[in-house]
Amino acid sequence: xxxxxxxxxxxxxxxxxxxxxxxxxxxxxxxxxxxxxxxxxxxxxxxxxxxxxxxxxxxxxxxxxxxxxxxxxxxxxxxxxxxxxxxxxxxxxxxxxxxxxxxxxxxxxxxxxxxxxxxxxxxxxxxxxxxxxxxxxxxxxxxxxxxxxxxxxxxxxxxxxxxxxxxxxxxxxxxxxxxxxxxxxxxxxxxxxxxxxxxxxxxxxxxxxxxxxxxxxxxxxxxxxxxxxxxxxxxxxxxxxxxxxxxxxxxxxxxxxxxxxxxxxxxxxxxxxxxxxxxxxxxxxxxx
Amino acid sequence: xxxxxxxxxxxxxxxxxxxxxxxxxxxxxxxxxxxxxxxxxxxxxxxxxxxxxxxxxxxxxxxxxxxxxxxxxxxxxxxxxxxxxxxxxxxxxxxxxxxxxxxxxxxxxxxxxxxxxxxxxxxxxxxxxxxxxxxxxxxxxxxxxxxxxxxxxxxxx
Ligand SMILES: Cc1cc2nc3c(=O)[nH]c(=O)nc-3n(C[C@H](O)[C@H](O)[C@H](O)COP(=O)(O)OP(=O)(O)OC[C@H]3O[C@@H](n4cnc5c(N)ncnc54)[C@H](O)[C@@H]3O)c2cc1C
Ligand code: FES
Ligand code: FES
Numbered sequence: 144x145x146x147x148x149x150x151x152x153x154x155x156x157x158x159x160x161x162x163x164x165x166x167x168x169x170x171x172x173x174x175x176x177x178x179x180x181x182x183x184x185x186x187x188x189x190x191x192x193x194x195x196x197x198x199x200x201x202x203x204x205x206x207x208x209x210x211x212x213x214x215x216x217x218x219x220x221x222x223x224x225x226x227x228x229x230x231x232x233x234x235x236x237x238x239x240x241x242x243x244x245x246x247x248x249x250x251x252x253x254x255x256x257x258x259x260x261x262x263x264x265x266x267x268x269x270x271x272x273x274x275x276x277x278x279x280x281x282x283x284x285x286x287x288x289x290x291x292x293x294x295x296x297x298x299x300x301x302x303x304x305x306x307x308x309x310x311x312x313x314x315x316x317x318x319x320x321x322x323x324x325x326x327x328x329x330x331x332x333x334x335x336x337x338x339x340x341x342x343x344x345x346x347x348x349x350x351x352x353x354x355x356x357x358x359x360x361x362x363x364x365x366x367x368x369x370x371x372x373x374x375x376x377x378x379x380x381x382x383x384x385x386x387x388x389x390x391x392x393x394x395x396x397x398x399x400x401x402x403x404x405x406x407x408x409x410x411x412x413x414x415x416x417x418x419x420x421x422x423x424x425x426x427x428x429x430x431x
Numbered sequence: 432x433x434x435x436x437x438x439x440x441x442x443x444x445x446x447x448x449x450x451x452x453x454x455x456x457x458x459x460x461x462x463x464x465x466x467x468x469x470x471x472x473x474x475x476x477x478x479x480x481x482x483x484x485x486x487x488x489x490x491x492x493x494x495x496x497x498x499x500x501x502x503x504x505x506x507x508x509x510x511x512x513x514x515x516x517x518x519x520x521x522x523x524x525x526x527x528x529x530x531x532x533x534x535x536x537x538x539x540x541x542x543x544x545x546x547x548x549x550x551x552x553x554x555x556x557x558x559x560x561x562x563x564x565x566x567x568x569x570x571x572x573x574x575x576x577x578x579x580x581x582x583x584x585x586x587x588x
Contacts, residue, residue, distance in 0.1 A: 146432055146450035146496040168494055172474055175492040178451040179472040188450055192497045216486075238562020239540070240489045241474055324561030325475065 145187035152196055152274065152303060158189055160276045163298035165189040169197075169212045170244030172237070173253045197248070197303065206306040208272070211248025218247070226307050228314030228335050232263040235318050238325050248302045251287065254294040254353075261288070261354030262333035262346030263316050264305065272304040279303070288353035312336035313423035315416035318348075319400075319408045329400040332388065332412040336420050338428075341370045345413075350392035350405045357391035360384055360413070368421070373429055376421050384417055385410030436498045438462060439508030445495070454498045455479045455490035458505060466506040466535045470564075477563030480536035481505045487543045489562075506535035509542060518542045518580040527576040529567035537563045541577045545584050551577070 147165055149155035159165060165187035168174045177183040191197055197212040200222065207225055209218065215233035219242065223230040229247075236242050236259050250258040251271060263269075264284040271282045273296065284305075287294050296302070314335040320326030331348035343364040345357045367380055394405035434445045434457060445461040453472070458464045458481070468478035472491045479490045482504035490503075509516040515523070518541050528534050537560060544551055544559035551559070556577050565573060 144450040146494070148496060148499065168497070171492045171494055171497065172489075175453060175494060176473045178494075179453060179491060184451075188494060188496070190494065190497055237474065238477065239543075239559060240477055240480055240487055240562045241492075243486045244488050244492060324558075 144185065147187050147189045148193060149189070149191075150193050152194055152301075155189060155191065155194060155301060156274055156276050156299075159301055160299045162187050162189075167191055167252060167301060169246045169249045169252070170214060170241075172241050172245040173249060191248075191301075203306065206270075206308050208304045208306050209247060210304050211251075211302045212246045213248075215242035215245050215247075225309045226267070227310055228263040228267055228316055228333055229260060229269075229307060231314070231316040232259045232318075232331075232333060235259055235316070235328075241325075247305050251294065251302050251305065252296070254288055254292050256288075256291060256351060256353055257327050257331075257349040258354065259316075259318065259328060259331060259348065262331050262348040263314075264307070265346030265354060265356050266333040266335040266344035267307055267310070267314065268344060269305050269307045271302060272306060273300050274303045275300040281306070284354075285356055288355075291352045310335065312338040313420035313427075315419050317412040317416050319412065327399065330392075330394065330405045330408050330412075332409055332416060334413070334416045334420055336424055338370065338424060341365060341368070343368070345388065347388065347392050347409060349399075350394040350409055352393070355391065357388045357413075360387035360391060363387055364417070371428070373425050375425070376418060381414045381417060385414040388413035432496065434495050434499055436500070437502045438464065439504055448495045450494070450496060452495045453491045454481070454483070454493040454495050454503070457495045457498075458490060458503070464505055464507055468532055468535055470532060474562075475564070476533070476536070477540060478533050478536040480539045480563065482539065482543070487539055504539075506538050509538065516542065517583045518545065518576075521576040521580040521583070522573070525572050525576040525579055527568060527572040533563060533565040533567075537565065537573060541573075541580065544577065545581045548581075550585050551581050553578075556581075 166185040167189045169191045197210040200209045218233045247260045250260040269284045316333045318331040319329040328349045330350045333346040335344040389406040389410040394402040445457045470476045470478040474489045474492045481490045
C-alpha cells in the first residue's frame with residue numbers, strides 16, 4: 144500500500160487521476176474502521192489532511208463554501224448561526240472525538256443513507272463541488288446520491304467543498320436513535336423554511352436506499368402554510384405533512400428498526416420539526 | 432515508510448510503518464507509549480484518545496502518515512514529572528479507576544474539557560465524555576473526579 148500525501152488540491156487531483164483506486168482519507172472515521180478490520184485493502188491512501196484549502200470555509204456567491212475536510216466540531220461552533228440545520232445535524236454525529244475529525248466531505252464520500260449531514264444538505268439546497276484534472280462541476284445534493292453508499296463521483300474525482308446557502312428562515316434537524324451520543328440514525332429528518340420564497344425544504348435520512356427529499360410534502364407546505372400571518376398551524380395540516388413525509392420514504396426492516404417504525408417516527412419528527420420551525424418563524428415575524 | 436511526529440514535546444521517528452497503520456499502533460507498538468489503549472479500533476470506546484495538534488481524537492482512526500510533522504500529546508504527557516496532573520489526581524482521589532482500561536482516554540477527554548470550559552455543568556461533563564466508555568465504574572465516580580478537577584482549576588477547591 145502507498146501513502147500519498149499531497150500538499151495542494153492540484154497535486155491531489157493529479158494523484159487521483161494517476162492512481163484512481165487510491166482511497167481518499169480525510170478524518171478517517173470511516174476509512175480507518177475499514178482498514179483496522181481488514182474490510183478494505185486499497186493500493187493507496189490519499190491523505191487530504193495536509194491540504195489547507197480543504198480545511199477552511201468562506202463565502203462564495205452568497206453561499207457558505209465549506210472545504211470538504213472541515214470537521215463537524217468547527218461547523219457546530221463556528222457556523223451554527225449561519226447554517227443552523229447543518230450545525231444541528233453535525234452536533235449529533237458520533238462523539239466529540241468523532242466530530243473533531245469527521246467531515247461533511249467524508250460523509251458525502253461514504254454516501255451512507257444514514258449519514259447525518261445529508262438530510263440537512265438536502266433541505267437547504269446545498270451544492271457539492273467536485274473536482275478532477277478535467278475541471279470542476281457543481282452537483283446539487285439532491286442529484287449526488289445514486290444508490291446505497293453510492294454517489295456520482297468518478298474515479299478521478301474528489302469532493303473539494305460543499306456550498307450551503309445561509310439560512311433565511313428557521314431550520315431543524317431531528318434524529319431517532321437509542322442513545323444521545325454515538326448512534327447511527329434509525330431515521331432522521333431535516334426541515335428548512337425559506338420564507339422569502341414561501342417554500343420549504345426537507346431531507347430524509349436512513350429510510351430509503353439514499354437520502355432523499357419529500358417533494359410532495361414540500362409542495363403541500365409551500366401552498367398551505369399561512370405565510371406572513373402570525374397564526375399557529377392546524378393539527379390537520381401538521382398531520383398531513385407527517386403523512387406525506389412518511390409516504391416519501393421507502394424504509395426497510397433492519398437491526399436498527401422496522402420499516403413501519405421508521406415511517407411512524409418520520410411522521411412524528413416531521414410534525415415536531417414543523418411546529419418548532421413555525422413557532423420560531425411566528426416569533427421572528429412578530430418582532431419584525 | 433517512516434513517520435516523524437512530535438510526541439509529548441519530543442521529536443520521534445517510527446520506521447517500517449505500514450501505510451494503513453493507525454497512530455494508536457505506532458504509539459503503542461513502535462514508540463513504546465502504551466498509555467493510549469486499544470479496545471475497539473473503531474472509534475466507539477475512546478480509550479485511545481490523544482491530542483493531535485491540541486484536538487482530542489481517537490488515535491485508532493488516525494492513519495499514522497496523517498500525523499507526519501504534527502504534535503501528539505498522550506496521557507503520558509500530562510503529568511509534571513512525578514506530580515500527577517490535577518485531573519489524574521482527581522481520578523485517584525475519587526476512586527474513578529477500577530480496571531483502568533478506560534482511564535487514559537477519559538483523562539485526556541476530561542483534561543480537554545476543563546482546559547476549554549471553566550466550570551462545566553454536569554450536562555457539559557456528560558457530553559464531553561460521551562465518546563468514552565467505561566465497563567466498570569458506572570461513571571458516577573468519574574463524574575465526581577471531573578467535578579473535583581474542574582473545581583480545583585477554578586480555584587474553588
Ligand atoms: C464511532 C463512530 C460514530 C459515528 N457516528 C456517526 C453519526 O452519528 N452520524 C454520521 O453521519 N456518521 C457517523 N460516523 C461515520 C463517520 O464519522 C462520518 O461518515 C464522517 O462524516 C466521515 O468523515 P471523515 O472525514 O472521517 O471521512 P473518511 O473516513 O476520511 O472518508 C469517508 C469516505 O469518503 C471518502 N472521502 C473522504 N473525503 C473525500 C473527498 N474530499 N473526496 C472524495 N471522497 C472522499 C473516503 O475515501 C471514504 O470512502 C461515525 C463513525 C464512527 C467511527
Ligand atoms: S480503540 Fe479507539 S475508540 Fe476504541
Ligand atoms: S475502569 Fe474498567 S473500563 Fe473503566
